[in-house]
Structure formats: structure tokens, C-alpha cells
Amino acid sequence: MRYLWQMLAALAVLAALSGGAVVTLGLYNVSARVGHLPGVSWVLHTAFRNSVRLRAERPPQLPDLNDPALIELGARHYDWACRACHAAPGVAQSPTMAAMVPPPPHIETAVQGWQPHHLHWITANGIKMTGMPQWPAARDDEVWPVVAFLTAVQDGMTGAAYAALTRLPDGPAPQAYCRGCHTPALGTHVPPLAGQGAAYLRMSLRAYLDGSRASGIMAQAVSRPSPAELDALATWFAQQPAPTHAPPPTPAPLIAQGRALAHAATADPDVPACAACHGPNASESAAETPTLVGLPPAYIRQQLLLWRDGARGGGSRAHLMRVAAQNLSDADITALTAYYTTLETNGTGPENE
Amino acid sequence: MTGSTARVDHIAPSRRLLRSSALLATLALSGCDGRQSVLAPGGADARVLGDLFWVMLGGAIILWLLVNGLFFYVTRINRAALSRRFANGLIIVGGVIFPTVILGALLAYGLSIMPDQRAPGDGLTLRVTGEQWWWRVEYWPEGAEAPIISANEIRLPAGQRSEIILDAGRVIHSFWIPALGGKMDMFPGRETRMSLHPEAPGHWRGQCAEFCGASHALMAFEVVAMAPDDFALWLAAQEAPAAPPADPAGIRGAEVFTREGCGACHTVRGPEGRDSQPRGAVGPDLTHVGSRLSLGAGTLGTTLEDFETWIAHTGAIKPEVEMPAYDHLSAGDLSDLAQYLKGLE
Ligand SMILES: [Cu+2]
Numbered sequence: 001m002r003y004l005w006q007m008l009a010a011l012a013v014l015a016a017l018s019g020g021a022v023v024t025l026g027l028y029n030v031s032a033r034v035g036h037l038p039g040v041s042w043v044l045h046t047a048f049r050n051s052v053r054l055r056a057e058r059p060p061q062l063p064d065l066n067d068p069a070l071i072e073l074g075a076r077h078y079d080w081a082c083r084a085c086h087a088a089p090g091v092a093q094s095p096t097m098a099a100m101v102p103p104p105p106h107i108e109t110a111v112q113g114w115q116p117h118h119l120h121w122i123t124a125n126g127i128k129m130t131g132m133p134q135w136p137a138a139r140d141d142e143v144w145p146v147v148a149f150l151t152a153v154q155d156g157m158t159g160a161a162y163a164a165l166t167r168l169p170d171g172p173a174p175q176a177y178c179r180g181c182h183t184p185a186l187g188t189h190v191p192p193l194a195g196q197g198a199a200y201l202r203m204s205l206r207a208y209l210d211g212s213r214a215s216g217i218m219a220q221a222v223s224r225p226s227p228a229e230l231d232a233l234a235t236w237f238a239q240q241p242a243p244t245h246a247p248p249p250t251p252a253p254l255i256a257q258g259r260a261l262a263h264a265a266t267a268d269p270d271v272p273a274c275a276a277c278h279g280p281n282a283s284e285s286a287a288e289t290p291t292l293v294g295l296p297p298a299y300i301r302q303q304l305l306l307w308r309d310g311a312r313g314g315g316s317r318a319h320l321m322r323v324a325a326q327n328l329s330d331a332d333i334t335a336l337t338a339y340y341t342t343l344e345t346n347g348t349g350p351e352n353e
Numbered sequence: 354m355t356g357s358t359a360r361v362d363h364i365a366p367s368r369r370l371l372r373s374s375a376l377l378a379t380l381a382l383s384g385c386d387g388r389q390s391v392l393a394p395g396g397a398d399a400r401v402l403g404d405l406f407w408v409m410l411g412g413a414i415i416l417w418l419l420v421n422g423l424f425f426y427v428t429r430i431n432r433a434a435l436s437r438r439f440a441n442g443l444i445i446v447g448g449v450i451f452p453t454v455i456l457g458a459l460l461a462y463g464l465s466i467m468p469d470q471r472a473p474g475d476g477l478t479l480r481v482t483g484e485q486w487w488w489r490v491e492y493w494p495e496g497a498e499a500p501i502i503s504a505n506e507i508r509l510p511a512g513q514r515s516e517i518i519l520d521a522g523r524v525i526h527s528f529w530i531p532a533l534g535g536k537m538d539m540f541p542g543r544e545t546r547m548s549l550h551p552e553a554p555g556h557w558r559g560q561c562a563e564f565c566g567a568s569h570a571l572m573a574f575e576v577v578a579m580a581p582d583d584f585a586l587w588l589a590a591q592e593a594p595a596a597p598p599a600d601p602a603g604i605r606g607a608e609v610f611t612r613e614g615c616g617a618c619h620t621v622r623g624p625e626g627r628d629s630q631p632r633g634a635v636g637p638d639l640t641h642v643g644s645r646l647s648l649g650a651g652t653l654g655t656t657l658e659d660f661e662t663w664i665a666h667t668g669a670i671k672p673e674v675e676m677p678a679y680d681h682l683s684a685g686d687l688s689d690l691a692q693y694l695k696g697l698e
Contacts, residue, residue, distance in 0.1 A: 262631075263631045264617070264631045264632055264633045264634055265631070265632075269489075269522070269634035269635055270522075270523075270635065271635070272614075272617035272618045272633055272635045273616065273617045273618075273631035273632070273633045274617065275617075275631050276611075276614045276615075276616040276617035276631050276633060277614035277617055285611075285612060285614065286612050286613060286614075289614070316681040317681060319677045319678070320613075320614065320677045320679075322677070323675065323676070323677040324617060324677075326675075327675075
């Protein structure tokens with residue numbers, strides 16, 4: 001018995017020593033060329049697939065993944081964030097990326113066998129020890145456009161279709177990249193920039209850059225121009241004429257309810273008068289306060305939800321807006337969205353009739 | 354206080370007792386400085402309650418002396434066995450008849466003063482709503498069609514009984530001015546009422562007396578009883594629109610007020626017709642904030658410095674307060690704002 005114990009102790013010491021030697025003397029060969037021992041790759045990959053199936057939760061309601069604007073937004077993000085590793089429909093993978101261990105599968109293969117909520121989970125969480133990155137902001141709502149794109153790839157997107165989706169508009173370089181997304185065509189999901197003041201745009205771009213405003217899509221986008229170019233972009237966009245927009249059809253009583261809330265003309269004292277900061281007649285407000293005129297409904301609604309949950313950051317005045325939104329009910333958000341999306345321009349619109 | 358508790362282990366029990374009772378006495382006495390004390394009544398209702406307290410206390414002392422006297426008598430003075438007749442009599446008289454009469458009398462006395470506590474007002478009605486963590490106050494003079502709005506301060510005409518209607522925003526609070534009367538709970542969506550009758554002009558303090566969240570302890574208010582004529586003048590001044598200061602700092606301050614969206618939550622009633630600002634109601638009405646006696650519901654004074662401190666550090670002063678801290682403002686903007694608000698008299 002005693003002999004057995006001595007044996008075990010000796011073995012333990014030996015194991016610790018050899019483990020230490022592998023780490024400190026560099027005995028383990030980390031070369032990707034050597035690859036894994038037989039079977040290890042299979043074990044890792046199988047563990048990954050089962051882990052995703054166990055953890056990904058199907059949401060009660062999926063967004064409309066066939067929405068062409070959602071697919072295009074996802075494709076444009078993919079093009080700058082994921083393409084380097086996974087290539088694109090109809091395009092061969094770069095030999096360097098294909099030589100990773102494990103290799104990132106070509107996107108046409110990567111999407112096979114997964115359901116939308118699986119793809120959402122993978123894109124949001126990333127995969128440990130493979131080089132597949134997690135979403136660079138703590139926000140799951142913005143992952144859906146990418147999922148919409150990935151399901152379109154599952155449905156057999158062609159190379160030509162991909163090229164058309166991600167083509168940049170004509171015009172000078174850094175602006176063209178931004179205008180790819182910030183265009184009326186994607187207007188339901190992406191806010192227009194023309195119409196905002198330069199100070200607000202500049203502040204927002206800095207907030208995306210330093211992470212104080214969370215958005216995986218915009219964090220990736222602002223990494224493309226240089227910081228100096230960003231300030232110039234803010235000035236350029238602020239000078240563009242605000243796009244004319246057709247207000248979506250909205251029931252009049254809902255607009256009236258939103259207008260009353262925005263002007264603190266209701267019996268409910270919990271909602272601050274949005275109009276005091278955002279206008280209409282916002283000309284006297286701080287330059288870093290955005291106008292809400294011309295913002296798409298889905299965007300306003302999503303931003304208000306983020307503000308209420310404390311998940312929307314921004315510049316030095318962001319805490320004002322966080323406090324202003326903290327007591328909004330879902331019904332308030334619906335009514336306020338209806339009011340602000342039907343305002344034509346600052347100072348005009350239904351409230352002056 | 355922490356210092357003395359830390360040393361407690363090393364001192365003899367008798368001294369410890371002495372110390373802790375001294376501490377308790379100091380705490381108790383600090384409640385009697387008159388501004389917020391039931392023992393220094395300034396109103397008819399508080400006087401009745403005070404009388405009730407003193408009568409009860411006197412009765413309790415007499416009873417205590419009687420019981421302990423008897424106890425002393427049978428254990429120390431006359432240790433011989435009592436006669437059966439005497440003992441039976443003692444039980445029936447001292448144990449049944451005496452308490453019944455005493456309790457009955459106290460009950461009758463107590464019930465007799467109840468109607469006073471519920472007496473209707475003489476004309477003026479106040480409507481007070483408990484918010485987290487401040488007081489919305491409306492004055493409804495007899496026959497008024499619209500209220501005169503103020504906050505965090507209760508002013509009453511002396512020598513009259515005023516009606517007070519109580520309500521609450523989101524959670525239960527309790528309205529209590531110890532020097533003027535009893536306390537009354539305030540419930541969201543259900544009105545309760547009370548009336549108060551300050552006897553002479555005076556200045557007291559009220560406090561929320563029902564736990565209502567993080568800043569409950571910082572939810573107080575100033576109470577001022579004024580001679581009826583003075584009160585009428587004061588009320589007329591409150592009813593008037595704001596008279597913003599005309600000095601350059603005050604004018605700049607008004608611009609900062611607009612620029613920073615203070616109006617989203619606060620109303621400053623402008624002159625008739627020139628009132629383009631929305632009338633925010635999330636926070637206290639500021640039309641005459643410069644004439645008030647405290648800021649932040651009895652938390653700070655009203656010097657220029659207090660205004661600046663409040664605006665820039667709300668959350669640090671009152672935990673979870675629903676006003677954002679304007680710590681991004683420059684020192685110049687802050688001092689202009691303070692000048693403007695202080696000038697709103
Ligand atoms: Cu309280």
C-alpha cells in the first residue's frame with residue numbers, strides 16, 4: 001500500500017516536471033504546419049457544433065430576414081469585417097486565410113447546417129481557440145442584419161448578387177464608403193447623417209471609436225478612415241442637404257399622443273418634454289443634441305429601447321438622455337416614434353397646423 | 354459615534370451604560386430643537402396631540418408610582434401576610450375596576466379629540482403630491498379655478514385651518530409636520546386628507562415618514578406659517594409669472610437653461626403669451642425657486658453656491674435622484690445658471 005502511494009507521488013512529480021519543461025523549455029511545437037494530433041480536430045469541431053446547438057436560444061419572434069435592406073446592411077458590414085477570413089460568395093478564399101488552423105470555412109460552407117438563431121449565436125459570441133472573433137460590442141440586436149445576409153448566402157446568393165449588394169456609390173473615397181450604408185435605400189435601419197450638426201456627428205464618431213457608444217457595426221466602420229478623416233467626414237456630412245423623406249403612414253391619434261408627450265402636455269409627469277432638447281425649434285439646444293427629424297422609425301424605436309436599458313452611450317451629454325428615457329413605457333416609445341417620424345423639418349409639421 | 358462604539362469593549366459595564374444612555378439622550382434631545390418636534394407644538398392639532406402625550410405620560414407615571422409603591426409596601430414595609438378580604442378587594446378594585454375606569458376615560462378623551470383632527474378647512478386648500486423624492490404643492494384658494502403651483506415648501510396662513518389633500522406619484526409616502534399635527538400616508542391613486550391650524554406665524558420642518566426608496570431620508574420640506582395678510586401677498590407673488598433677472602449673468606443663465614433642456618423637466622412660467630417653452634413637470638416648478646428656503650427637498654440651502662452644487666452633483670447629493678448631474682457644464686455656465694435661478698424670486 002505504502003509502495004503504491006510512493007509510486008503515485010513520484011508519477012505526479014514527474015508529470016509536473018515534464019509539463020513545466022514543455023512550457024518553459026519550448027518543447028511543444030506550436031507550428032500550424034504540424035497541425036493537431038489525429039482526432040483532435042474532430043473532437044474540437046464536434047464539441048463546437050454541439051455547444052452552439054445547446055446554447056443558442058430561438059427568440060420568440062425573428063426579425064424579417066428576407067428584408068432586402070437588412071440583407072444589404074449585413075452584407076456591407078460583412079464585406080469589411082468578415083470577408084478577409086471567410087471570402088465572399090463566388091470568390092475564392094485567400095490562400096493565407098485558408099492556411100489558418102483551424103481554417104475559416106469559405107462562407108458558402110460556413111453557413112451550411114445552421115438555423116438563423118445558431119448563426120446569431122456564433123456571430124455574437126465567436127468561437128474560442130479558433131480565431132473566429134466575437135461581436136465587438138455588447139449588443140445582440142445589431143447582429144441580425146448579418147444573420148439576414150448569412151441566410152441569403154444559404155439560399156444561394158451568387159457572386160454577382162454579392163458584388164451588386166456591396167458596391168460603393170460613386171464619389172470621393174471615404175464618403176463613398178459611409179454612403180454605402182447611410183443611404184435612403186437602407187433608411188429603415190440606418191440613420192441619415194445629413195441633417196445632423198457637425199458637432200453631434202463628430203462627437204458620435206469619437207464615441208464609436210473609443211467604445212463609449214456601443215455598436216459593432218459602426219465601431220468596425222470608423223476603423224477604416226483615419227481619425228483626422230473622421231472629423232472631415234463629420235463636417236462633410238453635416239453640410240449635405242437633408243434628404244426629403246416621406247413620413248410613413250401613421251394613425252393620427254398616435255401622432256397626437258406622441259406630440260403631447262414630447263411637449264409635456266399630458267397628465268403624466270413622468271416623461272420629460274423631449275421638445276425642450278430636441279425641438280422642433282431645436283435651434284437653441286446644445287450643439288451636441290441631435291435632431292430627430294428624418295430619423296427612420298425602426299432606428300428611433302431601437303435607440304429609445306437602448307437608452308431606457310442604459311445600453312446607449314455617447315458623448316458628454318449622453319447621461320441627460322439616459323435619465324430622460326428611464327421611465328418611458330413601451331406605449332410611450334411607440335407614440336413618440338410616431339410623432340417624431342412624421343415631423344417634416346424642424347419647426348414645421350403636424351404640430352404647427 | 355463610531356469612535357465611541359469601538360472603545361466600548363474596554364470600559365466597565367456601568368460606564369458603558371452611562372455612555373450609551375448619554376448618547377440616547379443627546380439623540381432624543383436633538384429632536385426637540387423645536388423646528389421638528391411634537392413636544393414644541395405650533396398648531397392646534399399638535400397641541401392636542403401634545404396634551405394627549407403629556408396626559409398619558411402623567412398617568413403612566415402615577416400608575417408606575419402606585420404599582421411600585423404597593424410592591425415596595427408589601428415587600429419591604431409590611432411583610433406580614435395580607436388579610437384575605439383585603440387581598441380580594443385589592444384584586445377587584447386595583448385589577449379590574451381601576452384599569453377599566455382609567456382605560457375607559459382615556460378612550461373617551463382620545464375619541465373626543467378625533468373630530469378636531471378631521472375638521473374641515475376654513476377656505477384655503479393645499480394639494481400635496483409625494484414624488485420620489487420631493488413634494489409637488491398646489492394652492493387652491495377658495496373658489497380658485499386653477500392652482501398656484503409651487504414645490505418643497507408649505508406656507509399656511511396663521512390662525513386659520515387649511516385643508517390638505519394628499520396624493521402620491523409612484524410609491525407610498527407619508528406627510529408629517531410634527532410641530533403642526535399628526536402624520537398622514539400618501540398613496541398613489543388614492544387621495545387622503547387632513548387639515549392643519551398653525552396658531553401663530555412660525556417656521557418649522559416637515560419630513561416624509563414612510564420609507565420610499567434610496568433618498569427617503571432626504572425628502573423633507575420647510576413649513577412657514579404667516580400672518581394672513583403676509584400670506585395673501587406671498588400667494589399673489591407666487592401666482593405671478595417669473596420675473597427673470599435682467600443682469601448680464603442672469604440673462605446668460607436663462608440661455609443656458611434653455612440650451613441644456615432644463616425645461617424638459619421644470620416649468621418656469623413665462624409672462625403671458627411669451628411662453629413658448631414646454632412646461633416640464635418631472636421635477637419641481639422653478640418659477641419662483643429663488644424665493645424658496647431650501648433646494649432638493651430640504652437637502653441644501655439656497656445660496657448661489659448651493660444652486661451650483663445641486664446642478665452639478667445631483668446624484669452625489671441625493672442617491673438615485675431623477676435629475677441628471679450637469680457636471681459637463683463649465684464653471685461660467687454653472688455660475689450664470691445659479692444667478693438666473695436665484696434671481697427667480
Ligand atoms: Cu419617504
